[in-house]
Amino acid sequence: MADLTPEQKEKKKELAKYKRKVVEKAGVMHDIVEDTIWTDYVKLPQLSEEIGLAMKDVESFLDEHPYLR
Template structure:
């Protein structure tokens, strides 16, 4: 298996960041539109967001990006 280039690492980091932003967007939509009926989804989404950001930050640090 070949080594990933710096460009490949940057693309992977962008993918990880996009996943975190998608969860944040879901949270935003609930807060803006349906907080009173969908607030029960918030703990799960908050955990998903936390994990996604941690994964992206770890990847960034691990690959000095």
């Protein structure tokens, strides 16, 4: 990535926050699948929806700031 302006650097930090939300939710899903699938499987549909919505936020942000792709 070429040199970024200060504003672009701030947007990159903002993008990292959106991505972190996705990764955190995916981590919860991973823990359920790995450790508690037999008792917590009912949580997976909601988590899946939340991950999908968080990914939409990431994609929308990237659409608005394509230089971050």
